[in-house]
Amino acid sequence: MRKSKEVVESSKTEVQDSEEEHESSSSSSEDEEEIERELADVTFEELQKARSNGSHSVYQKHNEVKKGGRANKNRPMEASSKKPVGRFREVIQVPKKVVRDPRFESLCGSLDVDGFRKRYNFLYAEELPAEREELRKQLKKTNDPGVTKELKDRLSWIDKQLKYKSVKHTECAILAEHKKKEREAAKQGKQPFYLKKSEIRKRRLVNKYEELKASGKLEAYIENRRRRNAAKDRRYMPYRRPDNSE
Structure with a gap:
């Protein structure tokens, strides 16, 4: 029984060690690949300087460039993929159209x-x-x-x-x-x-009344207006509902 327990424990420890080794190897391989990708754009001259000085300035400089702004002002700005893109964004800069209203523009002059x-x-x-x-x-x-x-x-x-x-x-x-x-x-x-506008309207109605009276069309005009008003009132007049008992 003791031997079997020892065998089981030893197998468990071996499995854990193998998993840790696999994780460490995978993480180290990922780190190496990341470093290779970061050093892919470094020039040969900078690599020679870093080798002669024995420093890691190239790697640090590359990280600084990656964190900061653009390496070249003509390159587009790098945007984070974590931030949502706005629905309306200016992709191509085009000249804006200036809309002018002639009613409020001094270039068009004043209305006569x-x-x-x-x-x-x-x-x-x-x-x-x-x-x-x-x-x-x-x-x-x-x-x-x-x-x-x-x-x-x-x-x-x-x-x-x-x-x-x-x-x-x-x-x-x-x-x-x-x-x-x-x-x-x-x-x-x-x-x-x-x-006032109300006074102008009153004077206009007085002038119209005098013109109709002088031409002899006043009575016909009043009768026509009376019919129109009666038709308007008839639209809103309530009617009695038919009685079902009848």
């Missing part, structure tokens, strides 16, 4: 509203009304639903443009007249009074 209105007044006075009449003629001739929809959309857009132009023109005329009166009052030593 009166000059713009005078230069492009032909669009609202001639071009758009003529196009509207032509579209109405085409709308009467065609029966295609797709073409009809396109023509109606274009007509509604033209109507909105002409209506907006007339409203803006009326408001600008009211504001110009008010400024003219205020300049004359300021010459006499009075404080200037600036119109």
Whole structure:
């Protein structure tokens, strides 16, 4: 029994020794391979200097270069693989496009509203009304639903443009007249009074009322507005649910 126990213990110690030797040999071989890889880029002149001096400056210098920055400024910077790469990164440097907004750029000059209105007044006075009449003629001739929809959309857009132009023109005329009166009052030593948007809107409605009354279309306009308002109110009017008992 004692002999068998001694045999077992001796075999265990032999196995442990063999494993330790194998691990030490593998670690030493890995270290040697790592050193060979590190010394692969070292020049022959540096190796000769290290051999003559008997120092390990080449190996230390190589480690310092590996830890620090780049050996050559033209080489790309080495990045760590442990840090996650950003989703958006600049791979190639390209010149950035400078977007300029003419509304806020001094290079484009300032907007002259009166000059713009005078230069492009032909669009609202001639071009758009003529196009509207032509579209109405085409709308009467065609029966295609797709073409009809396109023509109606274009007509509604033209109507909105002409209506907006007339409203803006009326408001600008009211504001110009008010400024003219205020300049004359300021010459006499009075404080200037600036119109609010609500006041400009009120004056515009008064001018429209006077124009409709002078042309005799006031009653028709009021009746048309009344029908529109009634149609809007009818949309939101609640209806009684049908009684199941009946």
